[in-house]
Amino acid sequence: MRTKITVANGDGIGPEIMSATLRILEAAGAQIEPEFIEIGEKVYKNGLAAGITDSSWEALRRNKIFLKAPITTPQGGGYKSLNVTARTTLGLFANVRPCQAYSPFVQTNHPLLNLVIIRENEEDLYTGIEYRQTDEVYECLKLVSRPGCEKIVRYAFEYARANNRKKVTCFSKDNIMKMTDGLFHRIFNEIATEYPEIETDHWIIDIGAALLADQPQRFEVIVTLNLYGDIISDIAAQVAGSVGMGGSANIGEQCAMFEAIHGSAPDIAGKGVANPSGLLNGAIMMLVHIGQGEVAARIHNAWLKTIEDGIHTGDIYKRDISKQRVGTTDFADAVIARIGQLPEHFRPISYASAPRPIQVASSKVKPQNKELVGVDIYLDNRTPNPKPLGDALSSIASDLKLTMITNRGTVVYPGNTPETFYTDHWRCRFLSKTGGAIAKASVINLLSRLDKDGYDIIKTENLYLFDGKAGFSVGQGE
Numbered sequence: 213m214r215t216k217i218t219v220a221n222g223d224g225i226g227p228e229i230m231s232a233t234l235r236i237l238e239a240a241g242a243q244i245e246p247e248f249i250e251i252g253e254k255v256y257k258n259g260l261a262a263g264i265t266d267s268s269w270e271a272l273r274r275n276k277i278f279l280k281a282p283i284t285t286p287q288g289g290g291y292k293s294l295n296v297t298a299r300t301t302l303g304l305f306a307n308v309r310p311c312q313a314y315s316p317f318v319q320t321n322h323p324l325l326n327l328v329i330i331r332e333n334e335e336d337l338y339t340g341i342e343y344r345q346t347d348e349v350y351e352c353l354k355l356v357s358r359p360g361c362e363k364i365v366r367y368a369f370e371y372a373r374a375n376n377r378k379k380v381t382c383f384s385k386d387n388i389m390k391m392t393d394g395l396f397h398r399i400f401n402e403i404a405t406e407y408p409e410i411e412t413d414h415w416i417i418d419i420g421a422a423l424l425a426d427q428p429q430r431f432e433v434i435v436t437l438n439l440y441g442d443i444i445s446d447i448a449a450q451v452a453g454s455v456g457m458g459g460s461a462n463i464g465e466q467c468a469m470f471e472a473i474h475g476s477a478p479d480i481a482g483k484g485v486a487n488p489s490g491l492l493n494g495a496i497m498m499l500v501h502i503g504q505g506e507v508a509a510r511i512h513n514a515w516l517k518t519i520e521d522g523i524h525t526g527d528i529y530k531r532d533i534s535k536q537r538v539g540t541t542d543f544a545d546a547v548i549a550r551i552g553q554l555p556e557h558f559r560p561i562s563y564a565s566a567p568r569p570i571q572v573a574s575s576k577v578k579p580q581n582k583e584l585v586g587v588d589i590y591l592d593n594r595t596p597n598p599k600p601l602g603d604a605l606s607s608i609a610s611d612l613k614l615t616m617i618t619n620r621g622t623v624v625y626p627g628n629t630p631e632t633f634y635t636d637h638w639r640c641r642f643l644s645k646t647g648g649a650i651a652k653a654s655v656i657n658l659l660s661r662l663d664k665d666g667y668d669i670i671k672t673e674n675l676y677l678f679d680g681k682a683g684f685s686v687g688q689g690e
Contacts, residue, residue, distance in 0.1 A: 215502045218271045219246040222281030223253045224476025225486035225540075230281040232488040232544035233495050239548040240510045242499060247271050252283030252476075256291055263294040272302065278469040279498055281491060282476040295471075296340060299333045304462035304469055305360065306367045307331040307441060308497070311448040311458060317519050317557070318453035318528050324429040325452050330371060331441025332364040332396075333462060338438045345670045346592040349620075349637035356392040356437065359574035361399040366572040367463075368435035369407045374567035379411040380404070383420040383436035383444070391685060396437055420444075425451055445473055456486075456527045459493025461501065463569065470498040484539040487525035489515065492547075505563030511547070512563075516555035518546045586612060586643035586675035587655045588684070592668040593638050598625040605640055608665070610658050611650065612642035616687050623687040641687070643675065 219234070221227040237244065249268040256263045263283065272278055278298070285291050298304070308330055315323030341353040365382075372380050382400040386393040397414060404412045415423065417440045424431060425447055434444070449458040458473040472490030480486055492515060499508035522535030523546045529537045538546065554560040595601045598617050602625035606614045617625035618639045624632055642658060644650045655674065662669055676683045 214243045214245040215277065215504075216245045216247060216275045217277040217279055217498070217502075218268075218275045219248050220251045220268075220278070220280045220283070221248065222251070222476060223284035224282060224478040224481040226252075226281030226283065226476055228481075228484065228540045229472070229486050229488035229491045230279075232540050233279075233491045235544050236488075236492060236511060236514075236547050236551075237495060237499075237507075240507050240514070240551050242504060242507045242511075244502075244504075246279075247275060251280075251294060253286060256286050262292055262297055264297070269301075272298075272467065276467045277498060277502060278302075278467065279491075279495055280469055280471045282472060282474060284476045284478060292340065296338050298469060299462055300339075302467040302469065303334070303464040304467060305332065305334050305363050305465075306461075306463040307333040307445075308371070308461040308463060309441075309445045309448075309458060309473060310493075310497075311445070311452050313452045314457075314516075314519055314558070315453075317522065317533060318457070318524075319530050319533060320451065320453045322428050322451055325448070327428060327431045327448065328371065328375075328377070328433050329441055329445045329448060330364065330368040330433060330435045331445065332360060332436070332438050334438070335360045336438035338442075343671075345590065346636045348635045351671075354389070354392055356395055358395060358399065358577055361396045362403070362574040363572050365396075365400050365403045365435055366574075367570055368433055369403060369410060370570045370572060372410055372433045373407065374570060377410075377432045379413070379432040380407075381412070381420070381431055381434045382414040383417045383434055383440055384414070385417045385440075387416055391683075393437065400435065417444075421447060424448055428452075449473060454487070454528045455490075456525070457489040457493065459490055459495070459497055461494065461497045463501075465571070468498070468501055468569070470494040470501075484541060485526050486540050487527050488540055488544060489525075500563050500566045501569055505566045508566075509561050509563045510551055512561040513554050514547050514550040514552070516558045516561070517550040517553045518543070520555050520557050521546070521550075580678040581680075582683075583649040583677045584652060584655070584674055585647075585649060585677055586615075586641065587658070588673040588675060589640045589642065589659070589662065589669060590671040590673075591638045591640060591662075592636055592670050594636055595638075596634070598629075598634070598638070601638065602626065602640075605662075608658070608661050610642070610661065611645055611654050612658055613645045614640060615643050616641045616690055618687045621688045623689040627689075637670075639687075641675070649677075 221230045251264045310328045313320045313325040343351045384393040384397045386397045449455045460473045462469040496508045524534040
């Protein structure tokens with residue numbers, strides 16, 4: 213029985229590499245029935261800010277499997293990334309990016325590199341919630357949830373177990389972002405105890421990325437948050453030899469999307485020189501996912517044999533390593549010609565025992581006692597000195613007291629900080645005078661007083677205790 217899949221040719225080099233990929237799949241005997249949809253640049257320019265039509269969404273929800281070539285998001289405001297939209301709308305919480313070196317046939321300084329990056333795909337800064345709040349200051353919200361962390365961390369451990377990977381590494385920045393990244397690291401440690409046979413470690417993202425670029429052989433599976441995962445995936449692919457060879461799977465509870473990790477490369481579009489390997493490797497992951505492991509292995513082995521034989525596209529061609537420089541079509545023809553052959557240098561691939569798609573769930577969070585104890589009020593104010601502003605706010609009669617003012621996170625009141633650079637964006641923290649819980653009416657009354665006195669309120673954040681523990685960070689220097 214043929215599996216229906218949704219296919220998008222994409223933009224830039226997308227149509228060329230998709231044509232090559234589908235020809236290879238057909239020649240290898242893939243039992244698929246493509247349904248093509250139009251997404252991306254043309255749809256954006258027809259006035260749809262999301263880059264996709266309702267009928268295309270219906271096809272994606274109907275078929276559940278999506279093979280997508282790269283797309284171009286037009287520059288300028290008003291356009292949302294379709295990649296991000298598709299991942300969040302379809303619940304594709306896990307981004308899986310295998311990365312392997314193909315030395316000595318593809319040049320690399322790290323011939324032992326063989327790892328998988330598993331990236332949280334729905335949260336973090338990629339929610340795209342941004343605001344301009346003053347003339348000088350813009351904001352992007354970083355949202356991290358416990359269920360989101362639990363699902364991706366558990367997926368990483370299940371993936372390692374299913375694929376005989378012995379080590380899972382967590383990357384975060386919880387030395388700075390102690391609440392959001394701290395939650396991710398804490399959940400990693402909690403879930404790791406359920407997998408005693410798997411080695412674990414943790415690195416702060418900056419030194420972790422440096423080690424990935426310098427000593428990638430120390431990693432097997434890396435699990436991390438959305439932004440970090442996006443960045444280090446490209447680092448790992450480039451260190452391995454070429455970003456153009458990396459495929460990617462985006463896995464959800466109901467749907468899955470498969471793609472290349474690179475962009476649409478409009479500068480080489482239509483020239484017939486693009487490497488289809490990234491999309492092809494994504495398609496191989498798709499075939500494994502839908503239970504066509506035999507076909508996936510035939511294609512993967514033929515592709516490895518092509519690489520071994522020195523038939524390379526321009527992005528990986530090296531005069532002293534490669535034997536023949538080819539374009540997109542000829543590379544696809546070379547892979548097709550080798551279907552049924554096995555690589556001689558690389559270990560032949562078998563997906564006969566490939567695991568079924570991994571299913572994970574997050575646990576239910578027990579509600580905690582939540583008490584309102586204050587509010588952070590953000591003001592747009594041109595004052596060159598925070599002291600008059602702080603003194604004026606402190607004099608406002610209320611059952612809340614001003615405890616600090618920060619500018620870009622740094623405490624500037626109370627105290628004397630003449631060296632600190634100020635913008636027009638001030639966070640003013642008011643806490644209960646008694647130290648206990650307050651009613652929301654107290655916050656509303658304070659806001660009314662500030663508004664009556666002419667203050668420009670641009671944002672508020674209520675401050676809560678959860679089971680007596682502060683649910684908000686302290687100011688830098690507090």
